[in-house]
Amino acid sequence: MRPNPRKRTTVGAALLSTAALMALGVQTVPATALPAAPHPSPVRTGGLPADLTPAQRTTLIRSAEARTTDTAESLGLGAQEKLVVKDVVKDNDGTLHTRYERTYAGLPVLGGDLVVHTPPASLAAGTVSTTFNNNRRTVSVRSTTATYGKAAAESKALTAAKALDAQNPAAQSARKVIWAGEGTPKLAWETVVSGLQDDGTPSKLHVVTDAATGAELSRFEGIETGTGNSQYSGTVTIGTTLSGSTYQLNDTTRGTHKTYSLNNGTSGTGTLMTDADDTWGTGSGSNTQTAGVDAHFGAQTTWDFYKNTFGRSGIKNDGVAAYSRVHYSTAYVNAFWDDDCFCMTYGDGTSSTHALTSLDVAGHEMSHGVTSNTANLNYTGESGGLNEATSDIFGTGVEFYANNSSDVGDYLIGEKIDINGDGTPLRYMDEPDKDGGSADSWYSGVGNLDVHYSSGPANHMFYLLSEGSGSKTINGVTYNSPTSDGVAVAGIGRAAALQIWYKALTTYMTSSTNYAGARTAALSAATALYGSSSTQYAGVGNAFAGINVGSHITVPSTGVSVTNPGSQSATVGTAVSLQISASSTNSGSLTYAATGLPAGLSISSSTGLISGTPTTAGSSSTTVTVTDSTGASATASFTWTVSSTGGGSCTATQLLGNAGFESGNTTWTASSGVITNSSSQAARTGSYKAWLDGYGSTHTDTLTQSVTIPSGCTNTTFTFYLHVDSAETSTSTAYDKLTVTAGSTTLATYSNLNKATGYVQKSFSLGSFAGSTVALKFSGVEDSSLQTSFVVDDTAVTTG
Template identity: 65%
Template sequence: MRLVASSPRKNSSRTHAARLAALVASAAMVVVGVQAPLAGAQSGTDRASGATALPLTPGQRAEAIASAQADSAAEAEALGLGAREKLVVRDVVEDADGTVHTRYERTYAGLPVLGGDLVVHQAPSGTRGVTRATDARIAVAGTDAEVGPASAKHTALKAAAAERTADATAGSARKVVWAASGTPVLAWETVVKGVQADGTPSELHVVTDATTGKELFRDEAIHTGTGTGDYNGTVTLGTTKSGSTYNLTDSGRGNHKTYDLNQRTSGTGTLFTDADDVWGGGRQSAGVDAHYGAAETWDFFKNVLGRNGIKNNGVASYSRTHYGNSYVNAFWDDSCFCMTYGDGSGNANPLTSIDVAAHEMSHGVTSNTADLNYSGESGGLNEATSDIFATAVEFYSGTPSDPGDYLIGEKIDINGDGTPLRYQDKPSKDGASKDYWSSGLGGIDVHYSSGPANHFFYLLSEGSGAKTINGVSYNSPTSDGSKVTGIGRDKAIKIWYKALTTYMTSTTNYARARTATLSAAGDLYGTSSAEYKAVGAAWTAINVK
């Protein structure tokens, strides 16, 4: 990653920035019930929240992206990209102070460049900065592969076998440029679908060198998490009446729907229906909890962070419950844009808690922003991001039967002794997660390499040492014995969200996450603020310096 501030340029990026500013201004006339943006940059804790000034309607957001795409050729030239490189706009975000962040994917000779993504930051003054997933010059000797797609598929199937993927089938290999690590090379990307060892679907992306045939990278696209259901109590649901019956369609939240898979492992399932709109009992209970968790997560992202749905376009994902037989997990799947929940051991305990819903939906947010690779240190940051947002949603929800805490999966008894799956104050208490960064962190399972980032978030929010919050006792250590003073969870989550959406890229590791969150804290609160200093102190406390 590189963040480079340069002198003001007169180029087309300022044009689409101006167009977006006009769209934001027009949004004020059509969006109801959203707090007005702060007028200009301010100092201290009253600066902008990091969300867009006002959420755009789906049409306005599409127009902003189209405007940026129309200017992409001039932007590529301004960035000094080669003649064979083009930029493809993924997202456009504007801060309340008018700074525009445009996220791009990159192509080379018409081929996707994996690890070539970048974000251009344009301030109203014209000052520009760039965050890049790679500093390498994108160029390959040629685009004719010496190793063919059949060989790439064979290598991909071997990778799937190593991951213990059952019923593996490889799709067509697509030619790409691999730039996420080392010198860019011509490569093949093959997607192998099957079933993971625990029954979770698998969509393994395998990248192989098109010259040597060597495997370069593998990345599981189905992102998993855990939790339990049937414990939210009596809650309010968004439902829709159709004829004489009601169904679990939440028209107030992008038409989110919740389905019953009836123990199947494919398809959408059957939409939950009820005669009198009084839900619960039997198979409905899992549907109620999943539907409620999705609503709470939607409301958190919209009301706290200004994000209008997972893709920020007002369109909902959907939920599938009662997946498989005795499936003890839940997962997010980009290909269906949905969350899926198992029923636990013996199909007796559906995994449909608030923190599970928030964890899985947050994988979707990550996928549609920084798109952190689900491998190595970036994979740990990906998992930590879902845990971090799950914690924030749980506190935001304030559901009496599930008060907010810094424990992940605390309502389940998967361990058999009443302990949670993960602890954010001291991750190593789960027996596998790491408290601090070390050079070998990227080599362990992403659910455990998430530990240091979870620990960072706890320290930034609450500080080090012993304390009790909502009846739960915590005692968070630091790697160097330093004392960290927290800035509060509300500020910490806004810093993490801004870093994710405007400064992190697909290859962000722990060191770059420190840079990204410092940049975010500087934008929000100023580089001389207590918040900025606390971010640095929290990273140092987990050995990221």
């Protein structure tokens, strides 16, 4: 089986970190030359979420529940795997995105979630697709009988909580589960240890223990932290209800949201806040009602933001509100979301006069609930950082949506609550490392940071996507956002950025999504909303490139794109064949033309194939022009060198680009997820490698790169290192195969029979391809069961 790894953290979770861990991330570089803002594509309204009533949503869920057996069968799940519907999102065009959890032999599968995307029958070209968490198609374990006892697992979890300085920890009864969060699925015990974290935040530490060996598999924190006169928003209108002669903080127009005071307690619902004249608070933090006004106003504004921006009715999208609790404990400097009580809770700050109830904080906490009820991003590692960033992103959206003169929209988190005591904000989205702990950009160890610091790259990405890089002043706040590579990035606007991130979260992310997966999810969302040739799609790619995730994307303004084949070489008297690749955003056929071709060569106007036999030695500059049905065109220019008959000298060099895959998913043409830095299969050198197959189900992966071999280089060799890992036990039957080809020539075939520890170097002569361009291709084909992984690293095409 093939997972994407999830890093672990041992730090508790709250609005702010309880440890000052410094991020040793990728150095960011000022991006001084901002490119001209591209013309945005109009939103595809069909890709926006439909505005469903709670009853309509319930009907969709019930319909999906009635088809879970058929759906499981169509996905090729095993006989003991069952699907449990979690949610259904419907787009305006009728596309359904059904989110499922999984069970195995009746046991919950942690990390087994998936989303099935089903287009309506009216979209004839549409096909059903599925987003699997960790790319895990099927789940199975050898036995569901635990050999490591339940009581021992509870004791181990309690020890883990005590090691984190938990106060009054108490282990709840462990439940038996299947752990599929990373690595091979295992039977496990999940124990929840309740108590308090070292800063007084409630704790619900989940510890997952191997039910066979007693090894700790994972741990994560379940508490996500995250007319009246308010302290931060001035005089505002809030929803209240008259009960007898007393007014209550009870907003019946927004799902019956209520605000309670815990009166400095730490448990229970608290006391519903009331007032005699419906004029609440004084605007001073010393007034006990003021914090209630801010929390209540923040909750109603967050409700309105989600409803009016995304059509979402409440945290669960079921029309039912959560509730708020203020005055938690004494001088408690935090705020948090708790799924179990379905509530937000706010402390009063160090001096008990700066409650953590500002607009962006309220939006942040409620957004934890939205994440929990959609992608349910695990609160640890890279997915935990994305969870925190999502709350910062939507909390920022709430602040801008409110358009409140006392708390203007900005890209600063917690600037009003003065946690630091010096007037500085808690986090900076434009340049996260200004807080002294957050990472600006992604690097391989970012998942080891506290989730409030590993959120930095995603916050930075959202700022770049919204506003672009460089210096900018918004609502009186000056920003100067760098990029990891110094390449300037143009923003697409906050409104489009919010729509893309919301759709990515609700329809394409799963519980273990990491930064690379978030880029894929956001690009899928941009495709659905604006099209894959839109400036918004390119904006997503470029914003992620600005934080060191993936490469930059350029969208042709004409609608026509031509892939430049690079410099070419040929020999007089030796036949040449070069296929020009091009595409257009417009429908219809393409027409090809070329100037400067060497004598003896010509291009097919309908296919773009350049062929013939060169007759004259020399160098020429060739330009290919491709025109689509609308008259739009694009060109590609390159040099073509023709040597005299018999060839010439050969300069020793290595011809493959990104030969060790350390630049990520660039240069090579690969199936999704093939080029990866997953720790589940080790690279030979560096962090990245090409991992083909390994799913344990019917699957095909490919990896291709074309290379031009100079005409005189008849001693050219192709080398790579191969590691074969397989769960197959046969010593005679090749069930899963990897075929390596050069053009139409098969160089070698490997299979599960070649499984072994470590990497083995393979070498082949490409001398017969001198003077031509040849496609080198790895094609892995896996049958219906028992995984085989073909892992390739450190490739090279060497002349000399």
